[in-house]
Amino acid sequence: MERKRWYKDMVFYQIWPRSFKDGDGDGMGDLWGVLEKLDYIQSLGCDGIWFSPIYPSPGADCGYDIADYMTIAPEFGGMEAFRQVLDGLHQRGMKLIMDLVVNHTSDEHEWFQKSRQRIEPYTDYYIWRPARPDGKLPNNWDSNFEGKAWTFDPVRQEYYLHLFAVKQPDLNMDNPLVREEVKKILRHWLDMGVDGFREDVITYISKPDGLPNDHIFPIYKGMRHYNHGPRIHEYLAEFKRDVFDHYDCFTLAEAPLVWPKRALKYIHEERGQIDMMIQFQCQCADCLFTDYLPTKFSLRRMKRAFSQWQRKLSGQAWNMLYIENHDHPRIISRYGSEDFPTESGKTLAVSYLFQQGTPFLYQGQEIGMLNWRPEDPEMYEDVQSRYQYTHAALNKSPKERLERLWRCSRDSARTPVQWDSSENAGFTTGKPWFYVNPNYKQINVAAQEKDPDSLLNFYRKAIKLRKSLPVVRHGTYREYFARSGKRYVYSREMEGQRLLVVCSFSDKPMKLKMPRGFDLSKAELILQTHPTATDILQSYESRVYLWEK
């Protein structure tokens, strides 16, 4: 089936279901809550939803440890609620994509329980190795979350590989039976009407023969062997050929540590096996390696990443655009300023919404939710944050380590969505499963609905504008003043339409500088973050200018 590529005209909204909206009063976000909010999501201008996992799971990694791929967890409303959400979306002309997590399962999945007992055909569904005679682990790889990547299973009397938490054993994708299981899962949801998948750490699924030691990387040992492993493109091509090519659907691959050249091997529109890729490079403007070695935010680093992806994918592949998701702290706290939350939130929105690609918004981003800062490290829920607090940077004081969590933890973006100023921010009528950020009385949807200048209404305006301008979909991209650490300026151009996006990332006013060849007297100012536009840019002011022939 020819790919229709409808995703190129869309804007997606990511739902991390536990914290989105509780519809049945048990304190946990669910699909009944989502059903109540479909009109709200559509009102933003979003026409698709990506659900983080909603399958049955013991919750060791908040649902990314799946115990049954074929149904929806009862706490989220089960299949009944799911069907209503799916129908509700389709009736509105919206799409739904699911999270496909097949690098690993939960250790409570039936496959793992049978594999550890060597019950056929599951014996080789996972990556098992005997203990070595010298007592050492099968190799020196690190897990991404909890120490070493191997855990000894007393039942099978062997070690199993887990690149994430101990409760997330890696599947053995070299086993054709496992690949058939993946295809069964895909067909199951596609046949039900789901429109595509976001594929979790999909670049990790092919491990090299012999699982060699890693003597080069100082941290995340092993990643250079298993990320983009030897048979990755073969397996992805197989899923495409046997499943995706037979449906009108789209695929989005999550890929830690990927640069445009490598990405093109996956997402090239003629030769690739998937449609779009989530890259982490833009998320590394305040750290050296995703979020674990925090440094000062560098606008230059962020711009370099944005521009590289815009330039290098142009005409060959399609960008996925995002500034927030459930794996990173809140963007205003990170790359903007909590002293100028609305202004910097708007600037961040403008900085990415007018690039070429398909934008994604993460729940709460549209109202500028900020990082959560609990006093007690025990209040953190996330497996990775808990491990980091107890095992990383131990030379630092507990206070400093807690501050690091405030800045880096994924839980900062996982507090319940702040709907209004009533108890529990209107998230639930019960006891919330997680802590509500105490700032909910100031930052919430209801308050911003009433304010025409709110961040929420700005997102609506910017998305509507984006969708009305062909140049945003088709135009070429060019960056100006690339060496500036305070301003981000880029143009988009096509026959007959020219756009200039000007963003200040400074908390101080500065002079408006136009690149050569852009005559302001002939431009129309089509979007602005501040009420008046002079030749001075106020703190975190952004503007979008249009020239039309």
Ligand code: NOJ
């Ligand atoms: C990436 C997901 O986005 C993250 O939340 C999860 O913890 C890991 N993959 C493991 O599945």
